[in-house]
Amino acid sequence: MWNALERADGFLSAQEVFDAVRGTGERVGLATVYRRLQALVDGGDVDVLRGEDGEALYRACRTSEHHHHLICRNCGASVEIKSTAIERWAAESARKHGFTDVTHTAELYGRCRRCS
Amino acid sequence: MWNALERADGFLSAQEVFDAVRGTGERVGLATVYRRLQALVDGGDVDVLRGEDGEALYRACRTSEHHHHLICRNCGASVEIKSTAIERWAAESARKHGFTDVTHTAELYGRCRRCS
DNA sequence: GCGATACCGACAATCATTCTCATTAAGCGG
DNA sequence: CCGCTTAATGAGAATGATTGTCGGTATCGC
Numbered sequence: 001m002w003n004a005l006e007r008a009d010g011f012l013s014a015q016e017v018f019d020a021v022r023g024t025g026e027r028v029g030l031a032t033v034y035r036r037l038q039a040l041v042d043g044g045d046v047d048v049l050r051g052e053d054g055e056a057l058y059r060a061c062r063t064s065e066h067h068h069h070l071i072c073r074n075c076g077a078s079v080e081i082k083s084t085a086i087e088r089w090a091a092e093s094a095r096k097h098g099f100t101d102v103t104h105t106a107e108l109y110g111r112c113r114r115c116s
Numbered sequence: 117m118w119n120a121l122e123r124a125d126g127f128l129s130a131q132e133v134f135d136a137v138r139g140t141g142e143r144v145g146l147a148t149v150y151r152r153l154q155a156l157v158d159g160g161d162v163d164v165l166r167g168e169d170g171e172a173l174y175r176a177c178r179t180s181e182h183h184h185h186l187i188c189r190n191c192g193a194s195v196e197i198k199s200t201a202i203e204r205w206a207a208e209s210a211r212k213h214g215f216t217d218v219t220h221t222a223e224l225y226g227r228c229r230r231c232s
Numbered sequence: 233g234c235g236a237t238a239c240c241g242a243c244a245a246t247c248a249t250t251c252t253c254a255t256t257a258a259g260c261g262g
Numbered sequence: 263c264c265g266c267t268t269a270a271t272g273a274g275a276a277t278g279a280t281t282g283t284c285g286g287t288a289t290c291g292c
Contacts, residue, residue, distance in 0.1 A: 014280080015278095034279095070218075081209055094226055099195075099228055100232045102225065104222065147250075170279085
């Protein structure tokens with residue numbers, strides 16, 4: 001399961017992970033895939049985000065630091081992006097409106113060079 | 117339907133809109149709620165975003181311009197935010213990695229003044 | 233080896249969302 | 263007002279992702 005995520009260089013849905021694992025001949029249940037993915041997410045080893053249709057997408061990330069993603073909406077390939085601009089903007093906006101304890105999500109969706 | 121969205125000053129799920137409309141005595145089907153909400157979204161009159169569990173949440177927005185939200189994770193109240201910094205960051209990042217046709221999502225979650 | 237325990241796979245259940253289709257409402261020329 | 267065409271609607275079935283259930287199995291300390 002971990003291998004499947006590492007090998008893919010983009011986000012995979014739970015179904016895709018399931019198919020990939022099955023493809024290696026390993027006999028595994030779909031429920032287990034969800035359980036293990038959730039465990040990986042809880043452990044901080046995998047990033048999860050919601051596609052535009054609300055489906056959960058998983059990815060093994062190279063860094064455990066806070067970062068964002070640039071995702072190809074065609075092939076799923078993704079690039080990790082760090083940005084101080086976003087962090088600054090988030091903190092600034094929160095302060096201006098009296099909000100505390102603020103977190104944020106930010107993802108970019110487009111077509112990668114190959115899929116253009 | 118529009119009234120229900122306007123009256124709430126936070127995001128509502130499709131089910132909540134459905135309940136609100138039914139509460140007024142209006143006889144309407146759930147499928148119609150989804151259809152009309154989608155139409156409103158397409159027309160730019162309503163914003164939609166995905167909650168952390170993937171559920172679609174709708175809100176009547178005051179401006180039809182592109183903007184983001186600062187949302188209280190306790191009471192659901194939200195503030196609309198415009199930011200040129202984000203737009204610049206998105207365009208810049210996309211260009212740098214050869215992505216085209218890029219859109220983005222960015223939301224801030226925190227506790228509003230009253231809920232702090 | 234033995235019992236306690238955690239994990240697992242198969243499948244049923246749930247929940248949001250979409251699809252289907254017969255029905256109804258609305259526009260319109262006569 | 264009438265009949266006809268067309269778009270929108272409601273009810274409920276269908277779909278698809280995700281989660282729960284439960285009997286079975288591998289594991290570990292003793």
